[in-house]
Structures are given as C-alpha cells and as structure tokens.
Amino acid sequence: MNVSLNWLSEYIDLSGKSVQELDDLLTFAGIEIEGIHTQGVNSEKIVVAQIMEAVQHPNADRLKVTQVDAGEGTLRQIVCGAQNYKVGDKVPCALPGAALPSGFTIGETKMRSVESRGMLCSASEIGLIDKVDGLLILEGDPAVGTPVKQLFASDVLLEVEVTPNRPDLLSHRGLAFELAALLKQSVIPVETPEIELHRDADWIENDAAAACPFYSLTKISGVTIAESPEWLKQRLLSIGLRPINNIVDITNFVLHETGQPLHAFDAKKVGVKLHLRYALPNEKFAALNGSEYELRAEDLVISDDTSSALALAGVMGGNESGVSEATTDILLESAYFDPSAVRATARHLILTSDSSYRFERGVNPQGILPAAARAIQLICEIAGGTVVGGTACVGDLPVLTGEVELNVDKMNQLMGGSISLEDAEDILTRLGLYSAGENLWSVPSTRADLQRHIDLVEEIARVHGLDNVPSRMQGTFVPASEVDAAADTDMALRRSLAALGYYEAQTIKLISEKQMIDAFPLRPLQEGDLVKVSHPLSEDHAILRPSLIPGLVSTAERNVRQGIKALRFFELGRVFRHNGGGKSRDLESENLAILLSGPVAPDGWTGNANDADIYDLKALLSSLLPGREIQFTPRERDGFVLGCEVTCGDSNLGVAARLMPSRERALDFSSPVWLLEMDLAKLRKLLSRRAAVEELPQFPGSTRDAAMEVPNRVTAAAINKVIVKANEKLLVNFHCFDVFVDPTGVKLDSSKKSMAYRFSYRAADRTLKAEEVDAAHQNVLNTLVNQLSLSFR
Amino acid sequence: MKDEILRVQNEALAMIHAANDERSLDEARVVSLGKKGSLTALSMAMKDVPKEQKVEIGQLLNGARAAITASLEEKQLALQNITDRASVAGIDATLPARALHTGGLHPLTLLRERAVGILRRMGFALADGPEIEDEFHCFDALNTPADHPARNVKDTFYFDSGKLLRTHTSSVQVRMMEKTIPPLRIIAPGTAYRRDEIDSTHLSAFHQLEGLYVDRDVSLPDLKGTLEAFLRELFGAQTAVRFRPHFFPFTEPSFEIDVKLEVKGQAPRWIEVAGCGMVDPAVFEAVCQSRGDRKYDPEQVTGFAFGMGLERLAMIQWGIRDIRLLIENDVRFLRQFA
Structure with a gap:
C-alpha cells in the first residue's frame, strides 16, 4: 500500500519526525516499509541562483565556466556542461554540502583544473521530473538564494506492507491511528456531518444477506462531473493513482483516507429497484476495466429490476452503470461484504481491486456510514448536488468485536515477566481498547483480529518489542531420533563419495515427461504409478521424480555442454511413486543414485586414463561397503543396456546399468554413462551394522593358483558358486586375478576364456602341511571339474 | 715386516680412496683383503714371525685390517649415497600433480x-x-x-x-x-x-x-x-x-x-x-x-x-x-x- 507522508500528516502531527524514525517505528511495530521514495526537492542547500556570466572552459570544449549569484553577496564560480540556458536565467544551484537524491553530496572541486564551487542542476538531479534536457530554468523570477524546495511541493511516498491480519492499517487514517498509539499522540479528527439513515429500504432487495449483511445507498442529484480540484488530484497522484473525475476521485480519496471502499452508480442507468443476489446460471458481467467475466453461482452481484448485473459486489463496478461525463445523479454505495465471498470471487475471476483487497481482509463495520458521510460531504462541496431522501439501507452492521479477557498469569509466563501489568494496560489503551472490567477489554470495531487472550498478548509483545524481553538459553533434553541416526549415516556416505571424487548434485524433484526416458526406479513402473501434479507450472516440472537418475542425466548433460569430461555425480534424496498400477498411493522413499562417465583419472602429463566401465562402478560400491561382497546380477531393463540387480549378501540394494548408447549419442556423451540407483534405507542398514572384531590369524596360510578354460557363457558368479559349494573348510578366500580371451582363436579357442584364480588356505589352530593344502586344493578343483565343463591349463 | 704392513695398509687405503664406483671399491677389497690379497699374504707370513715379535706384528696386522675394513665400509656408504642421490636426480618436483578426481558436497x-x-x-x-x-x-x-x-x-x-x-x-x-x-x-x-x-x-x-x-x-x-x-x-x-x-x-x-x-x-x-x-x-x-x-x-x-x-x-x-x-x-x- 502506498502512503503519502503529506496526506498522513493531515491526521497526525509528524513534525520533527524523520522518515528514518517513522520507518523504524513502523518496522518494529510489525509494519514493514518496503520502499521510501522522496518526491520533490528535499535539501535546504539547493537554492535559486542567477547565471551572471558564462565563458568557455579553457580546457574543455563542452564545459562553460559560469559566475552565479546565489544570494550570498559574492558570485560563485561553477563549471557547467549544460547548453540550454542563457545568461540571466535562474536555475537551481546545489551548494557544497547539498545531498542529492542520487546519494551524491556536492563538494568544492576542480574540473579540468578550473575551480567549481557547487553544481547547477537539472530537474531530475534534484528529485523532480525532467521536462527538458539540461538545467531546470526556474519560472516566475524567484529571489536568488531562496531554497528551491519552497518552490516545489515535496512529499515522501512510503510503500507499506500490511500483514493480512491488519486490514485496519489499509488507509491513511488507519495508519495515523497506529502511529498515534505508538507515539503516544492523538489523531487529528475529521469532522463529518450526521447521516440521515432510512432502514429497511423497500427498493433494495437483499437475497444474499450472508454475503452482504449491510448495504447502504445515498442518492445525490444535480452533480456536475468535472475534473477534481488540484488538492484532490494531488492527493491521488501522490500515491500513484490517476485522477479520473471528481466523483470517482472522491470515492477513491475516501477509500484511501478511511479504508472503506465506496462505489458510485449513475442513478439514471439503474432501475427503480436494486437487487443484491448471487449470479444467475451462465451470467456474464462487463466490468469497467473493459473485460467480460463469466460468473459462478457463488458470485455476488448488484443488479436492478432489469436483471442485468450493475456491479460485482465489492470487486468492481460495471462498464455501463458507472459515472460518466453525462452523469447528473448518482447513487453512492457503502456496504459490508463478507470477506470470504469477495475473496472467492476475486480469486476465481483473477480480478483484484483496491476495493476487493480491503473487503477480502474485512472493513470496519463502524466506518461504513462515516465514510459515506465523508464522501457525501465532499461530493456536495466539490461536484455540487444535493442528497435526495437521505441514506437508504438494508441489513445490520455486523458486530465482529467484543470483550476479551487478558489472562495476566499467562501473559507474564509468555513475556517472561518483562512487562508490568500497568505498561501492558497502557499499550492496550493506546491501541483503542478500553477496560470493561477486571482484565476484561473491549475491542474497537477496527480490530476484528483481536478475539482471544493471545491476540492481546501479541499486541502487547509487538508494541513492547522483543528488544525489551530478556534472552533465556535453556531447553529440555530430548533423545536423538531415528532421523538423527539416518542423517549421520547419510553424511558419512556423502563424505565418502566426495572423497572418492564424486560431486553431490541436488536436482529439482519435479521433472518432465520427456525426462522419464531416463527414469530408473528400483522396481519398474506400471501404468498409473507416476505421481503427477494436477496443474503443473510448465511441462518441465510436472511429475514427482520416481527416480534420481533423470536429474543426474540432466546434470551430466549440462556439464558436457561446458566441456567437462569426467562426469561423476551422486544424489541422495526422495523419490515418489504409486505402486501396483496406482493401487497403493503416494509412496515416498529415499534413494542414492550415482552417475559415472568419462576417464577414471583426469588427463595429465603422465598419460590419459581409460573410460570408466562397469567394474569401476562396482569398485565404487565396494569402497563404500568395504569388506562386503557386492554382486551385480544381469537383469535387462527397457531403455538401458547391461541392466543388473545389485545385491549385498541377501540385501537387494538396487539397480545398475549403462544408458542406452543411442541415448548417450543423442545427449552428446562421448563415453559410456554408468548408472546406479539404490535404496538408501537398505544401504544405511548395511553401513550402520556393527560387527564384532574377528581374531587375527595366528598361523600362516598358503596359496595355490589355478587357471581354467571355461566356455564364455560361464560367469564368474557361477564359478564362485561352485567354489563355495566345495565347502572346503581350509579355504579362507579366493579371487580371480586374470581373465584371458583371444577372439582370433589362435592362442585360445574363441568360444572359451581362461580364468586364473588364487586360493588361500589356512587353519586357525596350526600351520598347514603342504600335503594338507594340496588335498584341500584338489578338493576345490575336483568340484569345479565335476560341476562345470572346464579344464585346467 | 712392520714396514711391509704399513705399506700394504697405505696402498689399500689409497686404492679405496681412489675408488669411484662399486666395482673399483670391490677391486680394492680383493687386492688387500681377498684370498690372494696383500694383507692376507702378510697374515699368512705370521707363522714365520719370531715368537717375541708375534704380539706386536699381530697387533699391527689387526690394526691394518680394521683400518681397511672401516675405510671400505665408509666408502661403501658414500658410494651408495651417491647412487641414491642419482636415482632421484632429474625429477622435476615443479611438474603438476598426477591428477586425481576431486569431488565435493553440495x-x-x-x-x-x-x-x-x-x-x-x-x-x-x-x-x-x-x-x-x-x-x-x-x-x-x-x-x-x-x-x-x-x-x-x-x-x-x-x-x-x-x-x-x-x-x-x-x-x-x-x-x-x-x-x-x-x-x-x-x-x-x-x-x-x-x-x-x-x-x-x-x-x-x-x-x-x-x-x-x-x-x-x-x-x-x-x-x-x-x-x-x-x-x-x-x-x-x-x-x-x-x-x-x-x-x-x-x-x-x-x-x-x-x-x-x-x-x-x-x-x-x-x-x-x-x-x-x-x-x-x-x-x-x-x-x-x-x-x-x-x-x-x-x-x-x-x-x-x-x-x-x-x-x-x-x-x-x-x-x-x-x-x-x-x-x-x-x-x-x-x-x-x-
């Protein structure tokens, strides 16, 4: 809301208060000042000066050296670059020490080695609107030395942010009242004549009393529509409103003075009866903003006996029924419209106005008729005309406020005893409440937000200020939660991944249909498993991600475009899906995803590294879960190659794959892109499992190597399985240390591969004899030969 | 005999001193302490030394052996030191690091x-x-x-x-x-x-x-x-x-x-x-x-x-x-x- 300080000063004496003081005062009362704009000249040190002489600057073509008379008795030398003046003109001169609106303070200086003691100013340089290029030539022959601010009205515009609970502040009078309470001053009253009220007017029919409990109309005949007087136009202009004509301007003025929206109809365009009703089926409304709106049955309109809507109650007047140049008689509306009804209409039609803004938040019931009286008075004064038959009304003014008890014990508890009851009572009194018994307070009609004890405490705390409340540092001990434990594990995991050369990404959880091609959820999605928002802002953010991979692929894609070759990213975060084709809904779980592509080491002078492959992905996982057996079991997934299930012991951790090569090409990846998405809950379990230490071996062990030729189709996992099956007690571990294939078939049949294993044997209680080791090794080899079609080399 | 021992000792020490690699040092060792080495030959001659001189000559011989051995060891260490230094010569510590991937948290x-x-x-x-x-x-x-x-x-x-x-x-x-x-x-x-x-x-x-x-x-x-x-x-x-x-x-x-x-x-x-x-x-x-x-x-x-x-x-x-x-x-x- 825009507030003019000049206008505000009509209702409260602000003399001696700086803008900064007012800003602080309001800010600490919970009323935020979002902007302060000075209009007009502010500095006393900008004075009228007459140019007595202007000669060419010796060192600069575009500058002149002037001698000006600023009323100081002697001439002042000022270097000036403007071209639009002649000697004898009077112009604004900023003397040394003058602060310009730009923040620049004038000093005495030398310009191209010529002394310059001040500055001749253009309009914009002193905070006025430029009409010409160059200096502001002052008309009307003002005396030299006169402060220029005396020639132009100045004002300060405050942009005030009013919280939704304080509709009483949405006017100049409202704000003045608040300031008066804070400053312990009183407001300057505005006298308005009594109103001649006729209740239960038979020509106003109200079919929507719930949405409009009180409605009044005043007929004023014989008005002359004209431009508003200067003072009125100035008031509206000062808060950024465009003057239209005297009647409309007066209704706007009263709205911004009192907070009560008013509307003026052209009486000749309204039938003999007025009807407050909800919109008819398919009813349309042509508003005065030139747009047509389709109404719903909840929208309240004001219509006449011809049945066409004249106004959308509390929101906007109609195109037809408004005041025009031809208007001679008007009907002035002042009413109470239900906040939720107005809000619903304004929101549905996406149509807000200064009126709807105030009705939505709730107007002061006791201000409705005084506002009408104020407008009537101004209309009669300014536009002529006379009131015909007083003010007609239907309904009753709602009573929204009552008496509220202040619980002193609870107040003292909450405030930490930082305020005395006397001071608290003083605050409430200043805010317009009055005592209605012991600790019972009667709330003024402007403050419908004060309904409960806590609302009174809030007012006391707000005005008292938290600065005056002591700080206490204490709190009850509570045990750590499961979330604490999970967060600690997650952080350890993040740090491990960072140490292994991966960057943590955080991507937006809303993704596009297009990105779904990269989705790699732990379990494939069925039709109906996606969680889609009903009204996405854009196609790019329409689906809650069922997988972290699409975000990581986009991340990688963005970095590829920046020339980054090593793409190593991880993300921990929530994924969302329905399950069973949408049967169980809104499932949220947490995953860890990894994307790996490009060289396993950065390029350098020692040579270039290979591109990462699936074994690097596996290695990463082994580093994260040291000492645990990670297994990748092939399981094809649509849209990916080399799809695998990732297991650790009997825990199914997640899925791994390479992006489809065609997709890699489409996204300009030059290396294979390896992906891993895992169930974070399962990973946490593995990471937090605490095992007891194993005794260290007391006796040496022995190793035996074996190289075997096996058909290509036999996997390492199959060989492992058979070795385990041998159930050889002395075998403590084994691993494959070489794989050899020869596609040419020269050194080895191309349908076969040679795999070399190293087996370690050891007993816990003795040093093994060579014969014992040989026998154990033979047992393993025999099992392998028996179970698999292989031969030893 | 006494003079002979001193001469052999001095010759050996000079040779050790002159040695500039493992091989010439080994040669110096063989020439003095080897099976057919000069000091070994003198030691063999101990049996012909008159009984009353045995103690004195024996002490001289042992002294010569100790001096040569110590000198050999010292030279050995010095030569090793030179080799060790040579093995890291030519390494330009100002070349950039062998690169490792860096990672980090968001x-x-x-x-x-x-x-x-x-x-x-x-x-x-x-x-x-x-x-x-x-x-x-x-x-x-x-x-x-x-x-x-x-x-x-x-x-x-x-x-x-x-x-x-x-x-x-x-x-x-x-x-x-x-x-x-x-x-x-x-x-x-x-x-x-x-x-x-x-x-x-x-x-x-x-x-x-x-x-x-x-x-x-x-x-x-x-x-x-x-x-x-x-x-x-x-x-x-x-x-x-x-x-x-x-x-x-x-x-x-x-x-x-x-x-x-x-x-x-x-x-x-x-x-x-x-x-x-x-x-x-x-x-x-x-x-x-x-x-x-x-x-x-x-x-x-x-x-x-x-x-x-x-x-x-x-x-x-x-x-x-x-x-x-x-x-x-x-x-x-x-x-x-x-």
Missing part, C-alpha cells in the same frame, strides 16, 4: 549440516514428514483458513486426489505432535514447494529448516535466546540480531528475524533470515483433536516454532546472486565448495 548440504549441527548441539532432534501432504497437516491444523490465499491451485501444487505438495515444512510440526508427547524439541530440514516460476530468486521446490520446542513454560525469552544463539553461531559471534513483529497464521506473537550483514566494502544492512513465533493455541487445539487427548492442551503447554529458507541462507553466506546455481549442479560452481 553447498546446500554444507549449509544445512552446519545449521543442523548447531541446533542438534542445542538439544534439538531431527524429524521429517511426507512431502505429499494433506490439507489438514499443511493448512487446517496450522490455523490457516480454507480461503487463505496460499490454498489454491495457483500457488500450491495439488494432486487430483486432493493432496498437495507441502508449502512449508511446518506440516512436520503437526505430524510430530501427533505422534510424540511433550516435551518436543525438533528440527526438520526438508523440501517445500510453491507454484512459483523459476527465476533468479525463486524456485518451485526449495528447502526450509523448521524448528519446534513445546514444553511447560516455554516463553518469548526462550525463543529469543535460542534463536539469537543459533544465528550468532551461524553468522559470527558479533552478529547483531533483531526481531520484527510479523504475522503468521500458526504462531502468535510472530516475528521475522533480521541479521546485520557486514560485508567488507559494503554498508552494513539488515537481512531477513527467518520467521518465528510462539505456537498459536489454535494449533495445539487442532493437535489435541487429532490425537484425541489433551497432551497438547494450550492451558498446559506453550511452545515456539521457527523456520528459515536454506537457499536464502546459502545465498547470503556465499554471496550467490542467482538461486538457480543451486539446482544446476555445474561442476565449475560445485568445485568451489570441494
């Missing part, structure tokens, strides 16, 4: 961890809740009326089911009060969603850090003391903190908190960092109804709640001008936090 993680770390040390336990929420937990229970401006499809992401993406992490307050009895002292970092176009200062999905403390006799001094201590630890012990009255539906009284940001070369300015307030009794009433008991009877317990935007804190902390940097994951950006 700035939002770093910031959240710091903030959460301070609060956990102050005795708050972590909590979380669903991001797909219902209107009760996101609005109704938080004293937000059905026609509140936030509650519409223009500002909030709704689903066809009527559920919505939580617009703040405050819904976790309600969830936690439903399942835990007081005292409750929790923080809940998490994602919240608003239907805002993404630009340099807005994201449609962003992160908040929520806090709630409910117990008997929790008061404004507790709120003030706790949040001042937290913000001073986060922004620096000397940081000025101020509380401006504000309005939130679910707290009363409510405040916004500013810290005075002092950046070198800039005028100090107040920056809003958080919102807070005393839990509105209406919230406790809603929780009591939902729980079906009076554990959160507003006549018995009071509490304070606070919330802050983590992106905003990160932007303040590191002078990040465009919020989108926090979702783009550009390595050139992330690298700066590694």
